[in-house]
Amino acid sequence: MVTLADIARHANVSSGTVSRVLNNKTDYPVSGPTVERIRRAAAELGYRPNVMARALATGKAQAIGLCYHSITEPMFIRILEAAEAKARERGYHLIVSSNPESFFAGSIVDGLVYIGGLSHPRVQEFARHKPVVFVGPSDFRGSACGPNTVTWSEYEAAFMAVKHLAGLGHRTIGALWGDDDPALLLRLEGFRAAVAEFGLTGVEETGEQDPDPTRRGYLQMERLLGREPRPTAVFARNDYLALGALKQLFEAGVSVPREMSVIYYGNSVLARAAYVELSSVSHPNAEASVVALEQLIAMIDEGVREFPNVSLPITLCEHDSCVSPAPSLSTSP
Amino acid sequence: MVTLADIARHANVSSGTVSRVLNNKTDYPVSGPTVERIRRAAAELGYRPNVMARALATGKAQAIGLCYHSITEPMFIRILEAAEAKARERGYHLIVSSNPESFFAGSIVDGLVYIGGLSHPRVQEFARHKPVVFVGPSDFRGSACGPNTVTWSEYEAAFMAVKHLAGLGHRTIGALWGDDDPALLLRLEGFRAAVAEFGLTGVEETGEQDPDPTRRGYLQMERLLGREPRPTAVFARNDYLALGALKQLFEAGVSVPREMSVIYYGNSVLARAAYVELSSVSHPNAEASVVALEQLIAMIDEGVREFPNVSLPITLCEHDSCVSPAPSLSTSP
DNA sequence: ATTTTCGGTACAAGCGCTTGCAGAAGACCC
DNA sequence: GGGTCTTCTGCAAGCGCTTGTACCGAAAAT
Numbered sequence: 117m118v119t120l121a122d123i124a125r126h127a128n129v130s131s132g133t134v135s136r137v138l139n140n141k142t143d144y145p146v147s148g149p150t151v152e153r154i155r156r157a158a159a160e161l162g163y164r165p166n167v168m169a170r171a172l173a174t175g176k177a178q179a180i181g182l183c184y185h186s187i188t189e190p191m192f193i194r195i196l197e198a199a200e201a202k203a204r205e206r207g208y209h210l211i212v213s214s215n216p217e218s219f220f221a222g223s224i225v226d227g228l229v230y231i232g233g234l235s236h237p238r239v240q241e242f243a244r245h246k247p248v249v250f251v252g253p254s255d256f257r258g259s260a261c262g263p264n265t266v267t268w269s270e271y272e273a274a275f276m277a278v279k280h281l282a283g284l285g286h287r288t289i290g291a292l293w294g295d296d297d298p299a300l301l302l303r304l305e306g307f308r309a310a311v312a313e314f315g316l317t318g319v320e321e322t323g324e325q326d327p328d329p330t331r332r333g334y335l336q337m338e339r340l341l342g343r344e345p346r347p348t349a350v351f352a353r354n355d356y357l358a359l360g361a362l363k364q365l366f367e368a369g370v371s372v373p374r375e376m377s378v379i380y381y382g383n384s385v386l387a388r389a390a391y392v393e394l395s396s397v398s399h400p401n402a403e404a405s406v407v408a409l410e411q412l413i414a415m416i417d418e419g420v421r422e423f424p425n426v427s428l429p430i431t432l433c434e435h436d437s438c439v440s441p442a443p444s445l446s447t448s449p
Numbered sequence: 450m451v452t453l454a455d456i457a458r459h460a461n462v463s464s465g466t467v468s469r470v471l472n473n474k475t476d477y478p479v480s481g482p483t484v485e486r487i488r489r490a491a492a493e494l495g496y497r498p499n500v501m502a503r504a505l506a507t508g509k510a511q512a513i514g515l516c517y518h519s520i521t522e523p524m525f526i527r528i529l530e531a532a533e534a535k536a537r538e539r540g541y542h543l544i545v546s547s548n549p550e551s552f553f554a555g556s557i558v559d560g561l562v563y564i565g566g567l568s569h570p571r572v573q574e575f576a577r578h579k580p581v582v583f584v585g586p587s588d589f590r591g592s593a594c595g596p597n598t599v600t601w602s603e604y605e606a607a608f609m610a611v612k613h614l615a616g617l618g619h620r621t622i623g624a625l626w627g628d629d630d631p632a633l634l635l636r637l638e639g640f641r642a643a644v645a646e647f648g649l650t651g652v653e654e655t656g657e658q659d660p661d662p663t664r665r666g667y668l669q670m671e672r673l674l675g676r677e678p679r680p681t682a683v684f685a686r687n688d689y690l691a692l693g694a695l696k697q698l699f700e701a702g703v704s705v706p707r708e709m710s711v712i713y714y715g716n717s718v719l720a721r722a723a724y725v726e727l728s729s730v731s732h733p734n735a736e737a738s739v740v741a742l743e744q745l746i747a748m749i750d751e752g753v754r755e756f757p758n759v760s761l762p763i764t765l766c767e768h769d770s771c772v773s774p775a776p777s778l779s780t781s782p
Numbered sequence: 783a784t785t786t787t788c789g790g791t792a793c794a795a796g797c798g799c800t801t802g803c804a805g806a807a808g809a810c811c812c
Numbered sequence: 813g814g815g816t817c818t819t820c821t822g823c824a825a826g827c828g829c830t831t832g833t834a835c836c837g838a839a840a841a842t
Contacts, residue, residue, distance in 0.1 A: 117555065119798055130822045135800060144801095145819055166555040168510060169798035171501040172827045179544070187530045196529075196545070197520045204548060209557065211512070211544050212529070215537060222450065222499040222828090224542065330722050359722040366724040389663050389692040391699040391724055452828055463792045468830060477831095478789050502828030505797045555798090 118161045126157035134158075138165070171223065179209040180412060181225040183216050183239065185232045190355055190384035191401040195231055195251070198402040202409040216242060227412045229405065234265055247415035249408040253399060255302045257309075259427035264415075266408040266426045273381045273397040273430045274306030274351065280395075280432055281349040281377060282314040285440045289316055290340045290347035292357045294332045296323040300353070307351065319347050333360025341368055348441035349377035355386040362390050377438040393435040400428040451494045459490035467491075471498070504556065512542040513745060514558040516549055516572065518565045524716055524734040528564055528584070531735040535742040549575060560745045562738070567598055580748035582741040586732060588635045592760035597748075599741040599759045606714045606730040606763045607639030607684065613728075613765055614682040614710060615647040618773045622649055623673045623680035625690045627665045629656040633686070640684065652680050666693025674701055681774035682710035688719040695723050710771040726768040733761040 120138075124131040129150060136144045137154045157163075171177045180203055184192055196212070203210045211218075211225055216238040219225050227247040230239050234250045242248060247264070254260070254267040257275075261267050274291075281289050291307050293300065304320065311318035321336035333356060340347060341364070352358035358380035362372065370376050372392045380387055383398040407426055414420050453471075457464040462483060469477045470487045479487075490496075504510045513536055517525055529545070536543045544551075544558055549571040552558050560580040563572050567583045575581060580597070587593065587600040590608075594600050607624075614622050624640050626633065637653065644651035654669035666689060673680060674697070685691035691713035695705065703709050705725045713720055716731040740759055747753050 117798090120800095121798080131799080132801075132823075133821060135798095139800085141801090145821095147820060150820080164553060164555040166505075166798050167557045168501050168504040168555075169827090170800075172499075172505050172797085172829090173799040173801085175827075177501060187526065187533070193520065193526050200520070200545060200547060204546060204551060209544050209551060210546065211542050212533060213537060213543065214533060218537060218542060220497060222497040222501075224500045330718075356718075356722065363722075363724045385689075386719065386722065389689065389696075389719065391696045450828090453830095454828080464829080465793075465831075466791060468828095472830085474831090478791095480790060483790080499828050502797090503830075505799090505827085506829045506831085508797070 117166070118163045119166070120163075122161055123154060123157045123163055126161065127153040129154060138163075175223065176416075177209075177223055177226050178207060179211055179225045180409070180416075181219040181228040182210055182212045183219065183228055183230045184212075184214055185236075187214055189232065190382065190386055191399070192231065194383070194402045195405040199229065199405040199409055202406050206409070206413050208413065226416045229408050229412060231405070234261055234267070247412055247420075249412045249415075251404050251408045253303075254427070255299070255305070257306070259425045261425040261427070263422045263424055264411075266404045266411065266428070268399045268401075268404065268428050268430055269306075270303040270381065270399075271306035271309075273399065274303060275310040276430055276432055277351045277379045277381065277397045278307055278310035278316070278318075279314065280397075280434075281351070281379065281438065282310070282316060284349070284377065284438060286347075286349040286377065287316055287441075288319065288345050288347045288349075290319045290321065290343070290350035292333055292336045292340070292350060292352040292361055293320060293322040294324055294329060294336070294353055294357050303353070317345065317347075319343050329354070329356035330360040330363070333357035333362075334364045335360075337361035337364035338368070341365075341370065347376075349379070349438065352378065352380040355380060355382040355384055358382070358387050358394055359390060362392070362394070366391070373437045373439045374442065377441070379438055388435075392437050394437045395435045396433045398431045398433050400431070404428055450499070451496045452499070453496075455494060456487060456490045456496055459494065460486040462487060471496075508556070509749075510542075510556055510559050511540060512544050512558045513742070513749075514552040514561040515543055515545045516552065516561055516563045517545075517547055518569075520547060522565065524732070525564065527716070527735045528738040532562065532738040532742055535739050539742070539746050541746065559749045562741050562745060564738070567594055567600065580745055580753075582745045582748075584737050584741045586636075587760070588632070588638070590639070592758045594758040594760070596755045596757055597744075599737045599744065599761070601732045601734075601737065601761045601763055602639075603636040603714065603732075604639035604642075606732065607636060608643040609763055609765055610684045610712045610714065610730045611640055611643035611649070611651075612647065613730075613767075614684070614712065614771065615643070615649055617682070617710065617771060619680075619682040619710065620649055620774075621652065621678050621680045621682075623652045623654065623676070623683040625666055625669045625673070625683060625685040625694055626653060626655040627657055627662060627669070627686055627690050636686070650678065650680075652676050662687065662689035663693040663696070666690035666695075667697045668693075670694035670697035671701070674703065680709075682712070682771065685711065685713040688713060688715040688717055691715070691720050691727055692723060695725070695727070699724070706770045706772045707775065710774070712771055721768075725770050727770045728768045729766045731764045731766050733764070737761055 120131040120134045123134045137151050200210050230250050232252045250265045253270045257271045324332040324336050326332050379395045381397050383401050387394040453464040453467045456467045470484050533543050563583050565585045583598045586603045590604045657665040657669050659665050712728045714730050716734050720727040
């Protein structure tokens, strides 16, 4: 291992000077030839700064923690990808863990990005010492979230999906909601608001217990097909539900999109790969993680204490699964 | 920030003693009451060891790097999940990056797991200083890989898939191989060997250029349907190809599995969510990352220099997409 | 009673880096 | 030519932790 002292010896200067030169400390005047000697010596010896020693001396780890409550969430992978690239670009390492405890050990990270929830007791505690940015969907219309959050609105996503379907002429619209977690039910509000605003009939399927999310979609779609009046379009709360629903429609011989339009909320390759390319209202997960990282680094490097919520827009992605309902179907039987 | 010195002052001992007590150094005798006092003081003050200082003193970062060449590979997420849990269990942090350079900074990690290739020039260089374990598919039959690798055999996967189809009575079997990357073509060997061994006719589709892997599968399946004799079963090299193929079959009105059996190589939720639950030959990616981590930690903690290749078995996962060919189809027209 | 042993504890030297401060040389002004 | 600047560089004190070694008292062995 090559140390500053080794370089100092080679270049006939002190280790302090080497440190300042290698870190481009401009407030410290060093003559041209000396800089030259030091740089050459460093290059020749193949110097790599010891991150630990630097971290100890400066009190900065140059590392950011990425914490998430569910890694298998399809959105996680894109968040991670974007975050890692951004962190690297800014000279930070990324330490991942699903357990906030991992980051409590003193000084392991300079800040934390928490994915998937706008709060977490242990993370809140961590936030008292070091900057934390929360990233995830919000239940509210607009940016009604607290500080230090980067969000998108599931309310708006649901609203936008229904609006799209209403625009195509659908009058009766189903919602596949999977389980009945209260936090998730809250997000039905966007669906309900749109149904009310456009004077539609909403058919909600909730409370399915099956542990397999694809199967939840499958079963809920089965029930939906038995409803009177039968919806001509359906909004699924996530990728898995949409895929399960699609499977049900396939088996029941219901043509998509001719007899049933399908749109879902999500953002992954999953549903894009189905036998009918599904339209969606997509959340800006990758962008959100980039924004979160930039905000976090600003907090770390510039000592910013707090920034107001950033709410990123939902995007409507039109593919092949939504069309206007057939005349015979749009009028109730 | 609470330091060892603070605790030492509180407990009326020296910081050295505190360190030894808190780290359970058994070779160092400390009286019961003293241990009590130290532990209580640490708890009261809310002591968190400074990882950086410890790392500097011990020369160990208690961190492992996870490096991958493609994060969007569907298998990556399961590898990461398993690796993170294992690392945490063993008291290591996990630092992820797609860029090996990230780990070259002195002493940032104690070792490296490289996912997705059995070699990489920069990582090889890293391996000269610190332990590295490579994880990924191998092209060979059995465990013909170098040391410090955890692999599974794509040769065997392809062989096993074809064997399964042959056992069901299929005589003409297609292979969807996507692009014509030489490294990937090598893996066709398992397919060819099985075709030869069971006296079948193999129809290979390769060299598709489209950048979208799902579309590659879609187009290759289209071509395959025009072949004479038309295969009654098809093996797809990955999830995306399988999904694209399935879409083609749907549009062409070819029933799966009645008119065409489909099996693919992979291991993700992707193809499980299709309208016909696809059978597969699955690779042990999560297990591999766990084994890799254990081996790596053994190398770090016990100074093991090298371990022989570990080759994990491929699993046949039977679902709904493979059946015996219809009599009218199994005999050539 | 003297030596040996050993349980219990403190001391201090690092690990490699950063950084405030002091110091040495030369240039400049009066 | 002595003082004040500027320009350049070295010194050394940490950052918080680990760990080899020295030390002291009391019990055990001689």
